[in-house]
Amino acid sequence: MHDDGFLDLIDHDSFANGVPHRTFARLRKEDPVSWNEGNDEIKGFWSLTRHADIALANKENQIFSSAQGIRLEDQSREEYLARRTFQETDRPEHFAVRHAVAPNFAKPTVAKFESLIRELAADICDKALAKPEFDAVECIAKQLPMMMLGRILGVPDKDLDWLIEKGDALIGNSDPDFTDHVVDKMDTSAYRLMPFRSPAGIELYDYAEDLLHKRREVVAEGILAKMMCDENGLKELEFKNFFCLLVAASNDTTRYSIAMALNLLAHNPDLIAQLKTGQYWNTCADEFVRLAAPTMHFRRTATQDFDLHGKTIREGDKVLLWFVSGSRDETVFENPNDCLLGRSPNRHLAFGQGGIHVCLGMHLARLEVRIALEELIKRIDTFEAIEEATWTRSNFICGVKKLRVRARLAA
Numbered sequence: 001m002h003d004d005g006f007l008d009l010i011d012h013d014s015f016a017n018g019v020p021h022r023t024f025a026r027l028r029k030e031d032p033v034s035w036n037e038g039n040d041e042i043k044g045f046w047s048l049t050r051h052a053d054i055a056l057a058n059k060e061n062q063i064f065s066s067a068q069g070i071r072l073e074d075q076s077r078e079e080y081l082a083r084r085t086f087q088e089t090d091r092p093e094h095f096a097v098r099h100a101v102a103p104n105f106a107k108p109t110v111a112k113f114e115s116l117i118r119e120l121a122a123d124i125c126d127k128a129l130a131k132p133e134f135d136a137v138e139c140i141a142k143q144l145p146m147m148m149l150g151r152i153l154g155v156p157d158k159d160l161d162w163l164i165e166k167g168d169a170l171i172g173n174s175d176p177d178f179t180d181h182v183v184d185k186m187d188t189s190a191y192r193l194m195p196f197r198s199p200a201g202i203e204l205y206d207y208a209e210d211l212l213h214k215r216r217e218v219v220a221e222g223i224l225a226k227m228m229c230d231e232n233g234l235k236e237l238e239f240k241n242f243f244c245l246l247v248a249a250s251n252d253t254t255r256y257s258i259a260m261a262l263n264l265l266a267h268n269p270d271l272i273a274q275l276k277t278g279q280y281w282n283t284c285a286d287e288f289v290r291l292a293a294p295t296m297h298f299r300r301t302a303t304q305d306f307d308l309h310g311k312t313i314r315e316g317d318k319v320l321l322w323f324v325s326g327s328r329d330e331t332v333f334e335n336p337n338d339c340l341l342g343r344s345p346n347r348h349l350a351f352g353q354g355g356i357h358v359c360l361g362m363h364l365a366r367l368e369v370r371i372a373l374e375e376l377i378k379r380i381d382t383f384e385a386i387e388e389a390t391w392t393r394s395n396f397i398c399g400v401k402k403l404r405v406r407a408r409l410a411a
């Protein structure tokens, strides 16, 4: 679908060739609090597209509540209660769980993974580059987040392919490449109590239940073991939903950030030369994540009427915070569509910065993106696309699905 600046954000097809950045640029300029009509399935909603407005809504988290769902989909109270994780709660409930799990994701904790990440990334790059041509998403971008997810959760490597397939089916629930149950093309009401209204949710619930009842091995040092048995222990449904959240939230997001970097390298040899100078390793990961902004939006619900730029958002209205748009706001970022590896400060919103729900995994994600690239760059002289990249069909998660490349090894 051609992005003429007027694409409908409710339509997953508007995103099938990549993010409709012209539409977001127009909305930022002309209609920053824009009302989107609903359809047969989904009620209408507001879109906030400017950096400052998204930051404001994130800060005013009692007015812009997460506690009625964070996806565009309308949920009944029953569906909400069955599927919610702490991400779908407000203070003080949110704080209690966040406080319990946060130490596992703190910067110093994650820094201890650096040598493991490097070992895995080196092996992944060696295997990928052994072939003259390959799909860089499948062979590089997908591999590292998947392996790290296994280490962090504490589940065995042999389960990872299966977990990732199910995670893809959850988060990619509008893309026929990832699921047979495409949410906007068929009736998924049988799965309405499952995460992402997806049958994959049932299988992930069963897996989590086996972990919980010790029918399946889990490594004692992993996060899951900690969440199962100490004073932080979650109740059964909470644990299952937390498990699904980690499988879905940590994996595709980091994959698509690495994939964005690879897609940029494959079309801009100059970026490879710049990275080879070694000057940009502290800043480049954030620039790639800014440009990728893989979870394009999260939703809030207004708990009271709120006036903004001459519009009144009514109590009960759904409000989408388009992090993908705020991260390219021309009033904040110079040349917002360019990849400036040394961009600093880089006040992007791709991790939901400024809000109480700011990404728990951001330190890990940054480290993975940086190290994957360091290991790749030292091994290659050239890296070029041999086919156009393909993109996810989703107005929620955005990323390069497939990127066939040819690489020449460094002398």
Ligand code: HEM
Binding pocket: 066, 070, 086, 087, 088, 098, 152, 245, 246, 249, 250, 251, 253, 254, 257, 289, 293, 294, 295, 298, 323, 349, 350, 351, 352, 355, 356, 357, 358, 359, 360, 361, 362, 364, 365, 366
């Ligand atoms: C580049 C990769 C990533 C991106 C772009 C990303 C993006 C985000 C965003 C935008 C939010 C805020 C949601 C909101 O405002 O409602 C979020 C929250 C979250 N992320 Fe990430 N994420 C990434 C990687 C990860 C990883 C690696 C993990 C775990 C290992 C993770 C776990 C979480 C969790 C648990 C939350 C919910 C936090 C809360 O509600 O307090 N994410 N993420």
